Amino acid sequence: xxxxxxxxxxxxxxxxxxxxxxxxLLVELCRQSRELLASQDPSSDPSVARLxxxxxxxxxxxxxxxxxNLGDAPRSGKLAAIDTVERTVEAxxxxxxxxxxxxxxxxxxxxxxxxxxxxxxxxxERDYPEGDTNYDAxxxxxxxxxxxDRMLRAxxxxxxxxxxxxxxxx
Amino acid sequence: xxxxxxxxxxxxxxxxxxxxxxxxDLPWIVIVWNDPINLMSYVTWVFMRLFGYPREKAERLMWxxxxxxxxxxxxxPREKAExxxARLHAHGLWATLQKDT
Numbered sequence: 001x002x003x004x005x006x007x008x009x010x011x012x013x014x015x016x017x018x019x020x021x022x023x024x025l026l027v028e029l030c031r032q033s034r035e036l037l038a039s040q041d042p043s044s045d046p047s048v049a050r051l052x053x054x055x056x057x058x059x060x061x062x063x064x065x066x067x068x069n070l071g072d073a074p075r076s077g078k079l080a081a082i083d084t085v086e087r088t089v090e091a092x093x094x095x096x097x098x099x100x101x102x103x104x105x106x107x108x109x110x111x112x113x114x115x116x117x118x119x120x121x122x123x124x125e126r127d128y129p130e131g132d133t134n135y136d137a138x139x140x141x142x143x144x145x146x147x148x149d150r151m152l153r154a155x156x157x158x159x160x161x162x163x164x165x166x167x168x169x170x
Numbered sequence: 171x172x173x174x175x176x177x178x179x180x181x182x183x184x185x186x187x188x189x190x191x192x193x194x195d196l197p198w199i200v201i202v203w204n205d206p207i208n209l210m211s212y213v214t215w216v217f218m219r220l221f222g223y224p225r226e227k228a229e230r231l232m233w234x235x236x237x238x239x240x241x242x243x244x245x246x247p248r249e250k251a252e253x254x255x256a257r258l259h260a261h262g263l264w265a266t267l268q269k270d271t
Contacts, residue, residue: 050264051259051262052259053259053264053265053266054266055252055255055256055259055265055266055267056266056267056268057201057266057268066252066255066256069252070256074256074259074260077260104260104261104262107208107212107261107262108262110207111207111208111262114206114207115207119206119207120206121206123206145209148209148212149209149211152209152211152212152215155215157218157225158215158218158219159219160218160219160220160221160222161219161220162220162221162222163253163257
């Protein structure tokens with residue numbers, strides 16, 4: 001893990017200070033996540049299902065209708081984000097738009113991994129000791145948590161991205 | 171984000187016709203549920219980003235999610251609520267919509 005800040009804003013862009021090992025890890029997570037998203041029906045894998053929750057609690061018919069209306073957009077959006085991370089993974093600088101895509105992908109990696117190893121509110125490193133089958137996965141999870149936190153700090157206050165034609169009251 | 175359009179689904183679901191007579195009167199609410207993985211700072215950031223809420227309001231909602239297990243984060247016509255849920259899902263949050271009661 002780099003000691004320096006992994007993402008630093010400079011003239012509207014973000015300088016990326018990640019080591020080779022960190023970038024290789026991201027490539028590997030992209031590969032595994034794409035494989036999961038491409039092959040798994042959400043209903044057959046709880047970690048994939050976590051990325052596509054039901055829109056209506058206790059109403060499977062309306063939830064199905066919602067999913068049918070959206071079509072492949074949710075899945076293809078996540079696959080496109082993975083593509084972007086892979087394409088820019090060696091970059092020394094990212095645009096804000098690219099860093100936002102990276103953060104979304106890293107959050108998806110945490111959701112997939114965290115669900116897989118049954119993360120709870122109370123989970124600590126003591127639940128995943130050395131020798132545990134999920135030890136490595138938990139170490140990666142902790143790293144991704146740190147990385148996402150650093151992304152949020154680098155990005156600062158978000159600009160609102162309201163849907164077209166909407167009026168929101170703060 | 172693809173906009174959500176109701177009623178064009180190939181799967182047609184039969185509903186009791188009386189069920190939605192009063193729909194225009196009752197807004198739909200969007201609920202975000204607590205989950206053990208999403209970071210509190212990230213959830214706050216998503217509320218600011220997607221709804222344009224000031225930090226104070228976004229943090230209050232995030233704390234409600236964290237301590238009470240859920241929070242109503244937006245409301246409106248069903249189509250708008252579905253769109254908000256889809257945007258929250260795209261950002262990894264666990265969100266549902268339901269008619270306000």
